[in-house]
Amino acid sequence: MTNEQLIEQLTSANPDAVVKQGSQYPEITVAHDKLHAFMQNIKSDSSLAFDYLVCETGVDYPTFIQVVYHLESTAHRHFMVVKANTENRETATLDTVADIWPTAEFHECEIYDLLGIRFNNHPNLRRYFLDDTWGHPLRKDFHDDIHVVER
Amino acid sequence: MAEFSEKYIVTDEIKADEYLVNIGPQHPSTHGVLRLLTRLEGEIVHNVEPHIGYIHSGIEKMTEALSYPQIVHLTDRMDYLSAHMNNEAVCLCVENALQVEVPERVKYIRTIFDELQRLASHQLWWCASGMDLGALTAFFYGLRDREDILDIFEETCGARLTLNYSVPGGVMFDIHPNFQKSVKAFITKFRKKLPEYDKLLTDNIIFQNRTKGVGVLSKEDAIAFGVTGPTGRASGFSCDVRKHHPYSAYPYIKFDEKMGTDGDSFMRWKVRMDEMWESMNIIEQLIDNIPEGDFAVKMKGVIKLPEGEFYQRVESARGEFGVYIVSDGKKNPYRVKFRSPGFSNLFTINHIAKGWKIADLVAIMATFDLVIPDIDR
Amino acid sequence: MAFEKYDFTPITQSIHQALIENVSPLLTTIIEWTIIGVLYLLFIAVFGLFLVYAERKVCAAFQQRLGPMRVGPWGLLQTIADFIKLLMKELITPKSVDKFLYNLAPFIVIIVPFLTISVIPFAPGLQSLDFDIGIFFVTAVSSVGVIGVLLAGWASNNKYSLIGGMRSGAQIVSYELSVGMSLITMVILAGTMQVSEIVELQRGGWFLFKGHIPALIAFTVFVIAGTAETNRGPFDLAEAESELTAGFHTEYSGIKFAFFFLAEYINLFIVAAMATIVFLGGWMPFHFGDWAAFNNVMDFIPGLVWFFLKVFGIIFLIMWFKWTFPRLRIDQILTLEWKYLLPINLFNILLMATMVLLGWHW
């Protein structure tokens, strides 16, 4: 499926989501409460069949934290970026997609560790890299006077 | 909603016959500081839980304070065995964002370096996993041959491991006048050495017994767990970025994506061995046809990416390496994420090592070709 | 024959005579025991160190390296320096070990080679114990070593050590069988268990050639099983470095570790010596048919030299195995023993017995 067709299909299927052509790939921003259903849909829909979660990461913005999913379909070889914003930064929560793509379980642990997003229904959410005395370093307001030297 | 806990708790009760063994953080077969919390019954593995982060270096955070050429040199330090692929990924991402077309010569040089780096990485993997399986002599043969590639690297770019050869817009130096000669000499030499690798281990009955049928990863699981690279391809998951999303000079050349079917340790081994032959074929196609021209385009002194998000995938020696850059138009990126192949690959261990023995766990880890800084970043 | 002049019997006899004429018989025995004990002690220490050096050089040559080169000319003093280092190291006893057993284990392990070495004839007349059940004594005593390994694994209170010890136990107990069986095959051919007599019987030709096919099979089995019994690669599961870090001796340091280390190498020597005695004619020189000139030249090489040449040949073979093959898994090791070596061995005993009955050997 080409990018245009993909955008068309996604727009018609999800009228309230924001679908646009990004710099390389189609991007869709999904509301956080509809994320899990949407993800399940794009994996099971045979014309989309996004079965390979390439990358999952988070970006800290001033008012929310965005989780970005890079998805590819091994059958159709099309690529898409899904974004979901948390409601706020302080109690950032999002539904897990670990039940849809098992690899997400580990990426979500990493996101929780570094950005502090808690994933609902996650089977085993733990910090991978840092211990509990740390904050969440990839947040923009993270300051560490001991370990970080700023020029 | 599941009960959430800040601290990690061993969720399953340890049964009467079971005991916990920490394999790592300091252990000969983890190739770095990886800790596998293993639940054993006798020698049988019941559960493996990887604990990572012992050499987390915070590269993603550091990049937020650095300019784009400076980020490139940090990527050397993640997967140090595919340093050039990592460099290239960042450079391609920056070039794509700036819509810069690099000269053909750069594309050829980068691709040759990619394949040399892949060869060097697979050689080290070969010898290190031979060592894991107890064949200590293999370790020295692999390092001996890898030395030739490192010499080629050193001749052209002055460094052996942390190359920092690609820069946004091209490569740092032009290739050394001897480069083509020494690469060809190496290929001729290594074509004679590689059959010895097979004689020493691949065909060996002990080795085959150790790896055949051990740690089978099905194709479905490979896709679901995002297992890429030779490890994923051994399971039949066609995931070669060079083939599906060609970059640099890969569109110009003919090569096969080496695939396996069984997904066991032996197949992972075989796919990597085949990839070494294929890498030599790729280099031979390119080495005589490097076009004349500049080795870099002139970039601005301060590289500023346009606002937006950019994702670039390359095939590193271990699998799909991705760079995701969020730019807010300044000279530093807003956020950089490195999608490292080792991270996704590592966590399948629990899935496939269950029910095998400790010795098999070592064999599985060996054929997964883990590089810990790649996982920890 | 010419090599009879290298016989050590006159020397030992004259020492005995000198002693018995001057002191009481009891004191004579005590002095002789002491001399023999000190000689064996020296031999084991020096030969163990030399074997470590040889192993390092051989392994280096296989790996296209040079090996130790810094201490002394060609690194000859390297192992001595290592040994001094091990002697001076602190003996660490971890907190939660079973102290008695933990300290006992290295001694049990080191006692075994001392016992076994006593029946080995190095040269004509150079043998301290000449039982009529020599072969039986060797097989019986050498299986004591496994107790030391098991104790070390158990008493260390370390999971890696325990796994290593248990693996070693399973492995050595199984391979004892093959070692014994292949020796029995040759005992059938020789008709005696007395070591000196077995050597003497090979004056006309080594058993490996005399017994041809069954002897060759027995020899192969013995070398494989012997390698396994000394816990050497590819059967080094007990200390499988990449799996169990150091296996059963993980928690040992200093001289206690050196005991394990030394015992491994002396056991290697004993396996090689047994193979030499039973299959390759001990200190007997190599004779070829009726080439009188060739045989005479061979006779001029002393028996001691012959013995050590053969021993080093076998040791080199075993080192060659270690530095070529990957390690087996524990179940594969047991499979190899119970499914391959043991049936072959049983069949081989039958073959040998038939052959001896029908007189098909030379």
Place this chain on the structure above:
Amino acid sequence: MKSFFNYIAEIFSGVWTLLTGMKVTAKYFFTPWKNVTQQYPENRDTLVMYDRFRGEVIMPHNDNNEHKCTGCGLCENACPNGSIEIISKSIVNEEGKKKRIIDQHIYHLGMCTFCNLCVRACPSDAIVMGQKFEHAHWDRSSFTKVLNLPGSKIMEGIKE
């Protein structure tokens, strides 16, 4: 019966693969002159590094104790680790104009990752990568080096 022959064939093919492996190692054992080990401190005199080898940052001076560094600070900006510090001073030249020239080009070897970005950034080729690689030292303070020699001047004709 067939399985019996398979059993025998299995043994022989297995032993054959083992022997091929042993042949490979034996080949190297009996050709010791092909050894690859280099005796490092002994071969120091004959050891030649590749001309592009990145050992450390150095500032070449000519016979008149002159260098090419203008003290522009581009290398300082290009360095990802902060291993270069430029301390400049103002002087009054012959024409009576105030001018900033370099006082000290400080290079922290201990922080350097030898990435070559400073050499690339330098507009006047004042710094290059040196060949020395034996950097180990007892004292960490000796890793902080001043690259311009004492009393050195900037070469004639180097543009600011």
